[in-house]
Amino acid sequence: MTAVRAILVVLCAVLLGPPLSAPATAQARRQVTVGMLQEPDSLNPLFYTTLAAHVTYPFWLDPQVTFDDKWNLVPVQVEAVPTVQNGGIKQLPGGKMEVTWKLRENLTWHDGKPITAQDAVFTHKMATDEKLPPYITVVGPAVEKVEAKDARTVIVTFKEPFAFANWGITDNFILPRHVFEPLYGRGPQQAREAPFGRDLRLTTGSGPFVLKEWGQGTHIVLEANPKYWRGKPGVDRIVIRFFRDISTLVANVVSGEIDIASPPPVGIGFAQGQQIADMAKQGRVRDVRVDFRKTLVQDGLYFNTESGVLSDKRLRKAVAHAINRLAIAQSLFRNGQPPAHSFVPEDSPAFSPTITRYPYDPSRAKRMLEEAGWRLGTDGLRVNARGERLALQIMTTAGNATRERIEQIIQQQLADVGIELTIRNVPSRVLLSEFFYARKSPHIVLISHNGDELFLRRAYSSSNIKPVGEFSTNVMGWRNAQADRLLDAIVREPDDGKRFALVRQFQDIWSDEVPVLLMYQWRSAATVKEGIENFKPSGTSSAPGPYNWNAFEWKWK
Amino acid sequence: MADRAFTTIRQGREFAEGSEYWRQVWRRFARHRLAVLGVALLACLAATAALAPWLAPYRFEEIDLGNLFGPMSLRHVMGTDELGHDVLTRIMFAGRISLTVGIVASVIAVTLGTMLGLVAGFYGGVFERIVMRVTDGFLAIPAIAAMFVLATVLGPGIRGIIIVLVALGWMGTARLARAEALRLRHQDFVEAARALGASDRRIIIRHLLPNALAPVIVSVSLNVGTAILAESTISYFGLGIQPPVPSWGNMLRNSQEYLWTAPWLAFWPGLFIFLTVLSCNFLGDGLRDALDPRLAHRGPGARGVGGR
Numbered sequence: 001m002t003a004v005r006a007i008l009v010v011l012c013a014v015l016l017g018p019p020l021s022a023p024a025t026a027q028a029r030r031q032v033t034v035g036m037l038q039e040p041d042s043l044n045p046l047f048y049t050t051l052a053a054h055v056t057y058p059f060w061l062d063p064q065v066t067f068d069d070k071w072n073l074v075p076v077q078v079e080a081v082p083t084v085q086n087g088g089i090k091q092l093p094g095g096k097m098e099v100t101w102k103l104r105e106n107l108t109w110h111d112g113k114p115i116t117a118q119d120a121v122f123t124h125k126m127a128t129d130e131k132l133p134p135y136i137t138v139v140g141p142a143v144e145k146v147e148a149k150d151a152r153t154v155i156v157t158f159k160e161p162f163a164f165a166n167w168g169i170t171d172n173f174i175l176p177r178h179v180f181e182p183l184y185g186r187g188p189q190q191a192r193e194a195p196f197g198r199d200l201r202l203t204t205g206s207g208p209f210v211l212k213e214w215g216q217g218t219h220i221v222l223e224a225n226p227k228y229w230r231g232k233p234g235v236d237r238i239v240i241r242f243f244r245d246i247s248t249l250v251a252n253v254v255s256g257e258i259d260i261a262s263p264p265p266v267g268i269g270f271a272q273g274q275q276i277a278d279m280a281k282q283g284r285v286r287d288v289r290v291d292f293r294k295t296l297v298q299d300g301l302y303f304n305t306e307s308g309v310l311s312d313k314r315l316r317k318a319v320a321h322a323i324n325r326l327a328i329a330q331s332l333f334r335n336g337q338p339p340a341h342s343f344v345p346e347d348s349p350a351f352s353p354t355i356t357r358y359p360y361d362p363s364r365a366k367r368m369l370e371e372a373g374w375r376l377g378t379d380g381l382r383v384n385a386r387g388e389r390l391a392l393q394i395m396t397t398a399g400n401a402t403r404e405r406i407e408q409i410i411q412q413q414l415a416d417v418g419i420e421l422t423i424r425n426v427p428s429r430v431l432l433s434e435f436f437y438a439r440k441s442p443h444i445v446l447i448s449h450n451g452d453e454l455f456l457r458r459a460y461s462s463s464n465i466k467p468v469g470e471f472s473t474n475v476m477g478w479r480n481a482q483a484d485r486l487l488d489a490i491v492r493e494p495d496d497g498k499r500f501a502l503v504r505q506f507q508d509i510w511s512d513e514v515p516v517l518l519m520y521q522w523r524s525a526a527t528v529k530e531g532i533e534n535f536k537p538s539g540t541s542s543a544p545g546p547y548n549w550n551a552f553e554w555k556w557k
Numbered sequence: 558m559a560d561r562a563f564t565t566i567r568q569g570r571e572f573a574e575g576s577e578y579w580r581q582v583w584r585r586f587a588r589h590r591l592a593v594l595g596v597a598l599l600a601c602l603a604a605t606a607a608l609a610p611w612l613a614p615y616r617f618e619e620i621d622l623g624n625l626f627g628p629m630s631l632r633h634v635m636g637t638d639e640l641g642h643d644v645l646t647r648i649m650f651a652g653r654i655s656l657t658v659g660i661v662a663s664v665i666a667v668t669l670g671t672m673l674g675l676v677a678g679f680y681g682g683v684f685e686r687i688v689m690r691v692t693d694g695f696l697a698i699p700a701i702a703a704m705f706v707l708a709t710v711l712g713p714g715i716r717g718i719i720i721v722l723v724a725l726g727w728m729g730t731a732r733l734a735r736a737e738a739l740r741l742r743h744q745d746f747v748e749a750a751r752a753l754g755a756s757d758r759r760i761i762i763r764h765l766l767p768n769a770l771a772p773v774i775v776s777v778s779l780n781v782g783t784a785i786l787a788e789s790t791i792s793y794f795g796l797g798i799q800p801p802v803p804s805w806g807n808m809l810r811n812s813q814e815y816l817w818t819a820p821w822l823a824f825w826p827g828l829f830i831f832l833t834v835l836s837c838n839f840l841g842d843g844l845r846d847a848l849d850p851r852l853a854h855r856g857p858g859a860r861g862v863g864g865r
Contacts, residue, residue, distance in 0.1 A: 245813070246813075246814065247813040247814070247816060250817070254817065271814060272814065275814070275815070275817060275818050278818060279817055279818070284817070327622055328622075330622075331622040331623075331625055331641075398792075401811060401814060404800045405639065405640055405800075407800055408618070408620060408640060408800050408801045409620055409622070409640065411618070411801065412618070412619075412620050422799075423799045423800050423801070424713060424799055425713075425799060425800070427705065
């Protein structure tokens with residue numbers, strides 16, 4: 001009887017107790033697993049150095065504003081984006097500018113303490129401390145002072161008009177003063193070295209999810225913030241898993257282990273997105289769709305305009321005409337990433353219809369080379385009057401398969417017009433030090449380019465050509481006085497219409513001088529499992545949250 | 558006893574140096590069918606690679622954007638890749654890099670490791686401890702980080718790859734050789750040689766080395782495949798082979814992206830790496846058996862160049 005009773009008890013437990021499989025499914029539907037190719041090196045927002053950290057923050061830290069999937073600037077922590085029209089941006093006597101930010105009511109940190117204007121003031125103080133150079137300095141250098149008018153109102157005074165004054169109170173997320181001030185008081189370096197983000201006892205955020213666990217080398221776990229000001233997020237948990245190589249990430253997408261494969265720069269690339277889309281059409285991958293988005297990023301050939309043969313504009317133009325960008329886009333990307341003639345899309349009001357274009361025309365390229373004094377030698381390669389061969393070197397980030405393929409295509413196309421091109425690729429960190437610090441630029445470097453106006457000023461203003469050893473963002477040494485004036489005016493013009501007119505003028509000069517030949521417009525690609533709703537990547541990489549700006553809205557059907 | 562030891566050594570040496578000894582080695586090797594197959598295979602691979610500039614149907618850097626991922630055909634026997642390169646052509650030229658890197662790096666690394674290990678094991682004491690601690694230190698270095706640093710310092714090219722592979726590949730053999738030296742250094746034949754006035758160098762080269770050859774040869778053959786694959790990792794960091802030059806390793810790496818849509822791009826370089834490693838293993842087996850001193854001769858009183 002005892003045995004019979006035991007069996008009956010077990011049967012009852014199995015039949016009447018909680019279902020064994022349903023909780024797993026139910027749990028799975030309350031969690032989203034994201035795959036990334038890079039792991040943050042640090043989660044201290046002032047000092048991160050990897051894009052992986054940049055894209056992780058929006059899960060657990062709210063920005064003041066963000067770009068949505070339509071590239072509109074929308075408020076997050078603040079009640080409204082300050083503009084000239086709503087009075088949030090005012091010109092002051094003496095050429096200064098004032099921006100007023102109003103934080104939303106009842107914002108709190110994850111530890112329950114209120115988020116106030118003093119947090120913003122303190123964050124700005126740390127970010128502008130000379131002993132603590134932050135990684136990002138876009139807004140900061142233009143600011144004269146940041147003051148708290150009351151607990152929720154922040155007044156930012158700019159030294160002069162600044163076009164991007166409403167991108168944020170500071171360059172970074174507002175950080176908790178009650179966590180950082182004691183450390184900062186012991187010395188600025190303490191704030192820099194604080195294990196914020198690593199030591200979860202010290203870490204408190206402001207976003208829709210709470211940082212719960214960081215298994216270094218493998219994953220990060222975040223759980224829904226039940227007190228989030230927008231209400232509880234649509235999923236209970238986000239698990240971010242890190243993968244060392246793209247094949248493993250793709251395999252996990254195909255096997256269904258990953259719900260979302262993040263888009264570039266830390267996830268799958270456009271090529272992988274195309275492959276997965278093909279596999280889905282063939283039925284080899286189920287319940288996964290690929291999300292392609294336009295971006296403001298391009299890959300470009302940066303020409304060394306400072307020294308070497310490409311300081312001659314005629315040669316740069318000849319090289320531009322010798323490269324068949326359309327063929328590259330068609331063969332490598334099946335037209336999914338079209339050739340870029342400018343750094344803004346052609347349907348943008350900032351696009352100049354009068355830019356100089358460089359259609360593929362090898363005959364014209366040969367003529368230009370002849371006119372510049374480079375005649376064909378007996379071996380099919382060009383030489384000048386001194387007998388020097390026209391031999392160029394190109395560099396890109398080693399291991400980037402798409403760029404390496406583009407280099408090989410360009411090598412063949414330039415050989416067709418008599419230019420010898422040698423490929424020498426290096427790791428990205430080496431390229432950073434050689435290119436941005438030592439300015440040991442080869443003739444051509446193939447790296448990314450951005451369409452936002454702040455990037456343009458960094459990349460093209462001659463004020464950003466620094467001595468060797470310092471960080472130069474105008475790495476190719478391009479100098480043009482008229483372009484400098486336009487770039488300075490662009491970043492000072494808060495009115496969109498007037499600023500776009502200045503951008504169009506800059507494009508005309510830039511395209512004629514061709515310091516950079518843009519190859520193609522990036523499309524971001526991300527995979528998402530069918531059933532996940534509200535996944536809307538923004539496609540921007542310069543603002544926070546390229547794909548997770550609205551992670552609080554994600555949910556399973 | 559000294560006379561007897563002297564006679565033993567003299568006869569053994571005479572025998573070893575004699576042509577009869579090598580004839581026997583050759584005969585044992587020739588009877589090892591798999592070793593002969595390994596040699597033949599390796600010779601074919603090497604010949605194909607060496608003659609690639611004359612035999613290959615296309616230039617290895619020749620791109621055909623109108624024929625990407627082309628199937629196997631009469632025009633392209635192994636198909637084309639993601640840039641329209643002829644895969645057969647690239648396989649042939651890639652052999653020049655991969656075989657050179659794989660074999661040269663392995664031989665140098667194993668030679669270096671063997672000599673260090675034998676010397677350390679023979680002398681023992683402080684010298685051995687120093688060598689082994691240096692070995693342990695090298696083993697503790699994370700390989701990927703070390704490759705990255707060396708990549709930065711040495712710059713691109715085959716020379717750099719070989720240096721990196723030697724620097725990171727000698728330690729296992731050093732430990733093996735040291736273990737053999739420890740086992741052999743107090744053997745009778747070594748004591749006898751010492752008693753007869755043989756120098757340390759002579760003892761190490763003439764007596765210890767032949768007896769330690771078996772694991773060393775196996776080590777070489779195993780290292781070849783590792784070296785070929787390691788080259789693609791090094792190229793990934795920008796040290797090694799630059800595009801468009803192919804190697805089997807970087808062809809395999811580039812094919813990873815297309816495993817799901819064009820798996821045949823991984824098949825060909827994988828097959829050639831497999832054949833190379835297999836033939837090196839067969840060759841290694843044959844050499845080890847052929848050179849085994851226990852089988853060296855059957856002469857009276859002769860204990861060969863080292864015995865048990």
